[in-house]
Amino acid sequence: QDAIDRKEKRSETFKTAVHGLETDTPTLKTEELGRRAPQWVRDNLVTMCMRCKEPFNAITRRRHHCRACGYVVCARCSDYKAELQYDGNRPNRVCQECYIFLTGHTVLEDREGKHKGILEKGAAEVSSRSLLCSSLQLLDKNGKGGTRGWFVIPQDDPLVLYIYAAPQDVRAHTSIPLLGYQVRDMPQSESRHLFQLAQSRQVFTFMADTEELKQRWMKAMARSAAGITHPEEEEED
Numbered sequence: 001q002d003a004i005d006r007k008e009k010r011s012e013t014f015k016t017a018v019h020g021l022e023t024d025t026p027t028l029k030t031e032e033l034g035r036r037a038p039q040w041v042r043d044n045l046v047t048m049c050m051r052c053k054e055p056f057n058a059i060t061r062r063r064h065h066c067r068a069c070g071y072v073v074c075a076r077c078s079d080y081k082a083e084l085q086y087d088g089n090r091p092n093r094v095c096q097e098c099y100i101f102l103t104g105h106t107v108l109e110d111r112e113g114k115h116k117g118i119l120e121k122g123a124a125e126v127s128s129r130s131l132l133c134s135s136l137q138l139l140d141k142n143g144k145g146g147t148r149g150w151f152v153i154p155q156d157d158p159l160v161l162y163i164y165a166a167p168q169d170v171r172a173h174t175s176i177p178l179l180g181y182q183v184r185d186m187p188q189s190e191s192r193h194l195f196q197l198a199q200s201r202q203v204f205t206f207m208a209d210t211e212e213l214k215q216r217w218m219k220a221m222a223r224s225a226a227g228i229t230h231p232e233e234e235e236e237d
Helices: 003-020 096-103 123-127 211-226 231-236
Strands: 081-085 090-094 130-139 145-153 162-163 176-178 182-185 191-197 204-207
Touching: 081 096, 081 123, 090 145, 090 211, 096 123, 123 130, 123 145, 130 211, 145 204, 162 211, 182 211, 182 231
Parallel strands: none
Antiparallel strands: 081 090, 130 145, 130 204, 145 162, 162 176, 182 191, 191 204
């Protein structure tokens, strides 16, 4: 079972890599891996290694790009070399998954988990089939500051709000179960488009970039909070 889990995880990860990470990223077909230069994921779109999910920092865990799939990875996860046809068959730095695919060699599995946790869903993968996704700001309790991130309600998990630090991160840093919450509109003040999620004493305050985006999020969250998972259910209600 452990071998099956590892194989499935590697297959899912590789499919994400070769099918592009942004809507404007050209699709890299499996047979083109190593034969065509990939579109690199921009550094500012990720805050953690796209393979081992460890956060980047300026000293001990720096950003590198896999020359085969274009992922942003740490030094440990890109400590492999493979010959790439598009670069004259010269050895290039690649990630572990691409190394295995291109060379057929195996490596020791010393840090790969057995099961994919609830937060270990890549933002790009989840956003591509979401009910709604965009950048929002989650304000702190005094409403003056907060954390800006990438927020997603997935189609396959429509009652949960996933919060990522960046739109290409491979792991969400937290999630909020939406069922049972009340969605509250807040008066616009100082050009800030605010709304809240409230349940008992738990209150989350969000700020959207525009009034139109705010209304879309309020509608989507209210639908999830009511347990409506499909648009046709809302029409019947």
